[in-house]
Amino acid sequence: MEAGETGTRTYLGVPLYRPRVAFFEFSSCEGCQLQILNNESTLLDFLSLVDVVNFREAMTGGSDDYEIAFVEGSITRDDEVKRLKKIRKKAKTLVALGSCACFGGVNQLKNRFKDINKAKKEVYGRHPIDSEPVRTLEDIVKVDLKIYGCPVKKEEVEKIALHIAIGKSIVFPKYPVCMECKRNENICLFELGEPCLGPVTRAGCDSWCPNSRAGCWGCRGPADEPNMEQMKKIMEEYGFSEETIMDRLECFGGFSSLMGKGNTK
Amino acid sequence: MNPELKFTDVAAELYAPQKRKDDLKGFEYTYRAEITSIYPLTEMETLYRIQVVDPEERRRFAFTPGQFLMLEMPGIGEAPFSISSSPSIHGEVELCIRKVGNLTNFLPRVKRGTHVGIRGPFGTGFPMQNMHGQNVLLIAGGLGLVPLRSPIAYVMENRSHFRDVNIIYGTKNPSQLLFTYQYEIWRKDDIDIEIIVEKADKSWKGPSGLITDPLEDILSGRDSEYYHNTYAIVCGPPVMFKFVCNMLNEFHIPMQKMFVSLERRMHCGMGKCCRCNVGSTYTCLTGPVFDYWTVMNLKEAI
Amino acid sequence: MIFRTFEKQELKKLFEILAAHNRIIGPVETGRDRDGRPVYAFADVTDYDDVELKYSITKLPAKRFFLPFKEDLSTFRIENDTWQKEISYNVDRPLIFFGLHPCDINALNKLDKVLLHSVYPMPYYAAKRENMFIVGMDCIPQPYCFCRSMGSDTALHGFDMFITDLGSRYFVEILSNTAFNFLKNIKTSEPGEDDHVLYMKVVAKRNNEFTRHVDTTDLTKILDMEFQSEVWKEWGDKCLSCGTCSSVCPTCYCYGVDETVDIDLKGARKTKMLHSCNLIDFAEVAGGHNFRPGRENRLKYRYYHKHRGFVEAFEESLCVGCGRCGESCLADITVPEVIDSIRGSGRNK
Ligand SMILES: Cc1cc2nc3c(=O)[nH]c(=O)nc-3n(C[C@H](O)[C@H](O)[C@H](O)COP(=O)(O)OP(=O)(O)OC[C@H]3O[C@@H](n4cnc5c(N)ncnc54)[C@H](O)[C@@H]3O)c2cc1C
Ligand code: SF4
Ligand code: SF4
Ligand code: SF4
Ligand code: SF4
Numbered sequence: 001m002e003a004g005e006t007g008t009r010t011y012l013g014v015p016l017y018r019p020r021v022a023f024f025e026f027s028s029c030e031g032c033q034l035q036i037l038n039n040e041s042t043l044l045d046f047l048s049l050v051d052v053v054n055f056r057e058a059m060t061g062g063s064d065d066y067e068i069a070f071v072e073g074s075i076t077r078d079d080e081v082k083r084l085k086k087i088r089k090k091a092k093t094l095v096a097l098g099s100c101a102c103f104g105g106v107n108q109l110k111n112r113f114k115d116i117n118k119a120k121k122e123v124y125g126r127h128p129i130d131s132e133p134v135r136t137l138e139d140i141v142k143v144d145l146k147i148y149g150c151p152v153k154k155e156e157v158e159k160i161a162l163h164i165a166i167g168k169s170i171v172f173p174k175y176p177v178c179m180e181c182k183r184n185e186n187i188c189l190f191e192l193g194e195p196c197l198g199p200v201t202r203a204g205c206d207s208w209c210p211n212s213r214a215g216c217w218g219c220r221g222p223a224d225e226p227n228m229e230q231m232k233k234i235m236e237e238y239g240f241s242e243e244t245i246m247d248r249l250e251c252f253g254g255f256s257s258l259m260g261k262g263n264t265k
Numbered sequence: 266m267n268p269e270l271k272f273t274d275v276a277a278e279l280y281a282p283q284k285r286k287d288d289l290k291g292f293e294y295t296y297r298a299e300i301t302s303i304y305p306l307t308e309m310e311t312l313y314r315i316q317v318v319d320p321e322e323r324r325r326f327a328f329t330p331g332q333f334l335m336l337e338m339p340g341i342g343e344a345p346f347s348i349s350s351s352p353s354i355h356g357e358v359e360l361c362i363r364k365v366g367n368l369t370n371f372l373p374r375v376k377r378g379t380h381v382g383i384r385g386p387f388g389t390g391f392p393m394q395n396m397h398g399q400n401v402l403l404i405a406g407g408l409g410l411v412p413l414r415s416p417i418a419y420v421m422e423n424r425s426h427f428r429d430v431n432i433i434y435g436t437k438n439p440s441q442l443l444f445t446y447q448y449e450i451w452r453k454d455d456i457d458i459e460i461i462v463e464k465a466d467k468s469w470k471g472p473s474g475l476i477t478d479p480l481e482d483i484l485s486g487r488d489s490e491y492y493h494n495t496y497a498i499v500c501g502p503p504v505m506f507k508f509v510c511n512m513l514n515e516f517h518i519p520m521q522k523m524f525v526s527l528e529r530r531m532h533c534g535m536g537k538c539c540r541c542n543v544g545s546t547y548t549c550l551t552g553p554v555f556d557y558w559t560v561m562n563l564k565e566a567i
Numbered sequence: 568m569i570f571r572t573f574e575k576q577e578l579k580k581l582f583e584i585l586a587a588h589n590r591i592i593g594p595v596e597t598g599r600d601r602d603g604r605p606v607y608a609f610a611d612v613t614d615y616d617d618v619e620l621k622y623s624i625t626k627l628p629a630k631r632f633f634l635p636f637k638e639d640l641s642t643f644r645i646e647n648d649t650w651q652k653e654i655s656y657n658v659d660r661p662l663i664f665f666g667l668h669p670c671d672i673n674a675l676n677k678l679d680k681v682l683l684h685s686v687y688p689m690p691y692y693a694a695k696r697e698n699m700f701i702v703g704m705d706c707i708p709q710p711y712c713f714c715r716s717m718g719s720d721t722a723l724h725g726f727d728m729f730i731t732d733l734g735s736r737y738f739v740e741i742l743s744n745t746a747f748n749f750l751k752n753i754k755t756s757e758p759g760e761d762d763h764v765l766y767m768k769v770v771a772k773r774n775n776e777f778t779r780h781v782d783t784t785d786l787t788k789i790l791d792m793e794f795q796s797e798v799w800k801e802w803g804d805k806c807l808s809c810g811t812c813s814s815v816c817p818t819c820y821c822y823g824v825d826e827t828v829d830i831d832l833k834g835a836r837k838t839k840m841l842h843s844c845n846l847i848d849f850a851e852v853a854g855g856h857n858f859r860p861g862r863e864n865r866l867k868y869r870y871y872h873k874h875r876g877f878v879e880a881f882e883e884s885l886c887v888g889c890g891r892c893g894e895s896c897l898a899d900i901t902v903p904e905v906i907d908s909i910r911g912s913g914r915n916k
């Protein structure tokens with residue numbers, strides 16, 4: 001079936017939209033793209049909903065004719081800026097795939113070092129390459145949709161493809177991870193003496209980390225109107241240092257806009 | 266003694282005598298209904314006519330003006346909508362739906378003949394029979410005309426039971442006016458109708474201003490005999506019905522004779538999901554139609 | 568009511584006989600907290616030695632067995648652009664609950680009022696509730712329990728049998744015929760006058776062990792009077808809007824519904840998920856308007872539902888005083904403290 005063409009496929013009589021999609025990656029681990037490929041039982045269904053014209057992980061060659069661009073990774077170099085702008089021009093819809101693309105991800109941690117050269121040295125040893133402060137896609141181009149997570153959840157990407165096909169809106173939970181964590185009957189990590197950003201982080205990962213007794217690092221960024229001030233107080237009360245808190249909040253970059261701010265509402 | 270517990274099937278016939286089996290089954294039961302007509306009214310609103318498929322069920326599906334139903338499109342969503350048609354027609358309803366979210370954006374894309382599920386009718390209605398022999402003010406702002414069409418239909422069909430009937434309807438601008446093709450028909454039934462828009466454009470020939478302007482005109486020309494024998498049904502956004510009801514109150518129309526319809530998030534319509542609570546009152550059970558005295562006493566209402 | 572006593576080792580025998588033929592849910596230890604205290608949960612048990620009959624309280628109530636956090640209300644088969652709806656109440660076998668404390672039994676009784684004995688009874692709950700066999704067990708009051716203030720420290724009904732530890736042997740109240748028959752499998756005896764005396768002693772001792780109290784006199788009115796109180800704002804500032812309090816509460820039952828299409832487009836489902844009125848989107852409608860935009864609005868509503876609305880409808884509050892919400896709340900928001908502060912805010916004016 002050709003892209004865009006809906007053929008005979010309908011849902012309750014409403015024709016499906018089958019967009020041409022392309023995947024691109026910048027500075028990232030490509031883990032998000034791998035997520036999408038890793039469940040073979042639903043991969044065919046996924047591929048029947050979208051027409052993938054470019055996917056480096058899965059195919060060689062690839063076409064330049066696409067409607068939706070899924071872009072993974074953050075932007076660190078000049079040539080990347082140019083490439084991203086080119087993609088933006090071609091794509092009707094640009095989707096930031098994963099926390100690197102949305103917030104800078106782990107990459108943006110190097111922005112913490114005041115001296116970028118020092119960061120370069122620490123990361124690349126004696127062979128510094130051209131590397132500027134890490135920027136998110138949104139710092140450079142307009143982003144139409146953000147899919148959070150490091151890595152993204154495969155189910156979520158599949159759901160988005162499905163929603164594009166049938167024309168449902170794409171919504172993420174507004175509440176924090178704790179809600180899912182309780183649904184999964186985990187013992188709260190604070191009770192086990194571990195820090196966790198679950199109370200301020202957007203749910204949707206099905207409390208991935210607490211399920212394996214690891215505290216949340218906030219990879220999906222803040223929930224709607226998170227109570228940052230109280231979160232910090234709790235961390236202090238449970239005996240975690242300012243540094244531990246900052247390490248977590250800064251890890252993926254999702255909280256950078258809330259840093260220093262207390263109550264958001 | 267046999268230490269194995271036996272499974273009780275609450276859906277089974279045997280269970281029925283003690284435990285109201287039908288009630289249990291009714292909870293998630295949807296009437297299969299067909300969308301028989303789809304008529305775009307404005308850019309945002311579409312009118313759907315929906316008919317219960319099974320003839321026996323169609324006969325049974327009756328409602329009172331002011332009630333709502335839950336409309337379900339499998340996999341897309343389920344949401345409450347006011348019934349916007351005559352209560353004397355059973356098993357067939359008109360719904361006027363504004364595009365705002367998942368379900369409401371999907372519906373305009375379906376074809377005539379599509380099947381949907383409906384549950385209900387739910388909630389309280391306007392006490393039309395109590396209004397017999399009285400004057401009636403039907404006041405709507407914006408989408409509020411949708412729930413008002415059902416009492417309007419009732420009044421038209423029983424015109425001789427009512428004294429003076431006034432419809433006052435206002436929107437922000439002329440392009441938002443709904444059911445423009447019906448105004449003349451209403452007028453022919455000796456119903457006085459005032460249409461007003463907040464912001465007139467070039468094409469608009471009628472009056473512009475707030476909905477309370479024509480209301481004040483109507484009320485100030487009347488005497489206490491009128492005020493004592495008048496009911497009001499007010500539908501629209503909270504700010505609007507607050508101003509309207511305050512004005513009605515100034516003219517000494519009793520608050521128990523003013524009725525408003527509240528809107529809240531709903532997921533069940535049956536007093537279970539708690540999403541529709543105002544203070545601690547269930548909008549889906551005790552409402553959506555409330556008299557204004559009750560609304561004044563609800564915490565969180567306005 | 569019929570009473571019996573039996574020797575302690577007989578309980579193990581009863582458990583094993585029941586376990587051989589039925590699925591049993593009981594309190595087990597699932598870990599230790601940072602202070603080394605055991606953490607308990609209700610779980611499937613097959614071995615009597617895993618059952619922690621002297622458990623303090625479970626972190627989560629047994630709610631998931633009769634009000635699952637997530638449950639399909641219906642599924643749809645999608646074919647040729649039309650649909651068939653299929654409804655299942657998602658239960659196919661009875662469950663034995665072994666060792667529920669009075670608070671958790673009373674929680675079920677409260678849920679019954681709204682989910683079974685009001686208009687539109689809920690079949691998903693009814694189906695599971697009808698297939699429960701409950702063995703109640705007396706408890707040791709914990710510092711956070713205020714069930715006595717809520718009138719939930721003893722269970723008068725809602726169980727099949729209720730066991731009280733008399734020290735040397737067990738005392739059992741039998742409410743159902745099924746329980747009576749089950750007990751024929753072990754050696755029991757009619758309690759004598761000395762058992763009665765001992766029972767009353769044990770109960771009196773327990774009554775003295777409650778340390779947490781809350782004054783609920785006129786609470787419905789006070790909540791109305793203090794609707795605008797500044798105190799709500801203070802609690803709202805602390806609240807994380809995380810929903811934990813509702814998740815761990817044995818009586819919270821409200822929910823949201825979500826419809827989804829299967830990725831192969833051949834099916835769809837309507838899923839109910841327990842929600843919490845503290846979550847930001849609880850009262851939000853399409854288009855973005857939120858009827859309770861602030862944290863304090865939502866927290867206040869939680870108290871409104873539990874201590875006012877439910878009381879108006881059913882003459883009792885929707886709180887058994889188990890203290891779970893306060894224990895699990897990272898912001899340390901506890902029911903007794905909130906209620907005290909609301910009462911206090913009136914006094915200070
Ligand atoms: C008693 C009553 C009568 C109504 N009558 C009409 C009408 O005649 N015409 C009309 O266009 N709209 C009406 N509404 C509003 C209508 O219910 C919402 O527009 C609709 O729920 C949006 O659903 P959605 O799936 O498109 O939006 P989404 O944002 O996808 O909503 C998801 C779900 O949230 C709930 N929800 C969201 N917004 C509302 C809301 N405003 N009210 C109740 N539940 C909501 C519903 O359960 C809905 O399925 C009425 C609401 C109520 C309470
Ligand atoms: S472990 Fe983290 S996510 Fe889970 S309840 Fe505790 S704070 Fe919330
Ligand atoms: S628990 Fe936190 S860090 Fe882990 S996947 Fe979820 S949002 Fe990311
Ligand atoms: S009261 Fe506590 S547990 Fe409940 S939502 Fe607020 S912070 Fe979370
Ligand atoms: S509100 Fe708190 S104390 Fe009351 S029943 Fe629920 S969890 Fe227990």
Ligand code: SF4
Nearest residue numbers: 813819820821844872
């Ligand atoms: S108190 Fe809140 S969370 Fe609990 S049942 Fe009521 S509405 Fe739901």
Ligand code: FES
Nearest residue numbers: 534537538539549
């Ligand atoms: S809509 Fe569910 S309780 Fe009213």
